[in-house]
Amino acid sequence: MQADAAINALGALAQEHRLALFRLLVQAGERGLAAGAIAKKLGIPNSSLSFHLSQLRAAGLVLQERQHRSIIYRANYPAMNALVAYLMENCCAGAADCGAGSACETLAAERKSA
Amino acid sequence: MQADAAINALGALAQEHRLALFRLLVQAGERGLAAGAIAKKLGIPNSSLSFHLSQLRAAGLVLQERQHRSIIYRANYPAMNALVAYLMENCCAGAADCGAGSACETLAAERKSA
DNA sequence: CTGACATTTCGATATTATTCGAAATAAGGA
DNA sequence: TCCTTATTTCGAATAATATCGAAATGTCAG
Numbered sequence: 001m002q003a004d005a006a007i008n009a010l011g012a013l014a015q016e017h018r019l020a021l022f023r024l025l026v027q028a029g030e031r032g033l034a035a036g037a038i039a040k041k042l043g044i045p046n047s048s049l050s051f052h053l054s055q056l057r058a059a060g061l062v063l064q065e066r067q068h069r070s071i072i073y074r075a076n077y078p079a080m081n082a083l084v085a086y087l088m089e090n091c092c093a094g095a096a097d098c099g100a101g102s103a104c105e106t107l108a109a110e111r112k113s114a
Numbered sequence: 115m116q117a118d119a120a121i122n123a124l125g126a127l128a129q130e131h132r133l134a135l136f137r138l139l140v141q142a143g144e145r146g147l148a149a150g151a152i153a154k155k156l157g158i159p160n161s162s163l164s165f166h167l168s169q170l171r172a173a174g175l176v177l178q179e180r181q182h183r184s185i186i187y188r189a190n191y192p193a194m195n196a197l198v199a200y201l202m203e204n205c206c207a208g209a210a211d212c213g214a215g216s217a218c219e220t221l222a223a224e225r226k227s228a
Numbered sequence: 229c230t231g232a233c234a235t236t237t238c239g240a241t242a243t244t245a246t247t248c249g250a251a252a253t254a255a256g257g258a
Numbered sequence: 259t260c261c262t263t264a265t266t267t268c269g270a271a272t273a274a275t276a277t278c279g280a281a282a283t284g285t286c287a288g
Binding site for chain 1: 233234235236237238
């Protein structure tokens with residue numbers, strides 16, 4: 001992952017409605033949710049939601065697909081994993097001082113085995 | 115972690131200089147770096163760097179400590195881990211469809227064993 | 229082709245973030 | 259105390275982002 005892609009992804013998540021929206025999609029899984037259903041759950045106008053969805057989509061964090069009259073949105077899990085890996089790259093200069101059970105530690109273990 | 119804390123942390127990271135700065139500190143480990151050394155490495159004016167450091171500090175992502183005439187900054191690893199855990203909370207609704215070797219998967223395994 | 233539904237684009241406004249020089253604060257040595 | 263070094267705060271210009279109603283677009287059923 002490149003720095004500017006990470007900045008776009010982080011900026012997309014750094015907003016009340018978009019963070020709630022992304023978490024909703026992360027928890028929804030592969031089935032995803034239609035735009036209208038999201039707007040209803042979050043209680044924001046359709047036009048505002050559409051703006052936020054396009055921000056998340058431009059950042060690569062969500063995927064869209066039309067199904068009949070609805071447009072279904074899903075979290076892009078690989079993009080999320082790439083972002084987390086980028087934040088923790090070369091974490092702690094190799095020392096095991098990130099705290100027990102940390103994501104930092106488990107990601108480091110994966111890098112060694114991969 | 116609460117939503118507004120996560121938004122602050124994400125917003126703090128969603129900026130070219132601050133992301134570079136945070137990664138520098140993450141890789142520097144426990145020893146940390148002095149403000150002046152960071153400004154030199156990143157090639158930005160002291161006053162600008164100070165602004166960015168205070169943003170990261172307000173978001174809880176870095177810690178500061180005075181040592182003689184310098185002020186040493188360190189990454190706050192537990193805060194970073196909490197942020198990652200928050201993003202992936204209840205990831206994929208429990209299904210193992212986040213991709214092999216993903217942070218999502220390893221974090222889910224930790225939640226079960228903890 | 230018309231009507232109903234689902235979603236996006238437009239436009240104007242309000243809010244918030246970034247930049248950096250100059251001045252202020254803080255610590256230590258002569 | 260006075261000077262040097264290290265860092266932060268102030269101020270003011272510039273730029274980017276969020277909001278939402280109204281209008282436009284796209285999809286399907288009858």
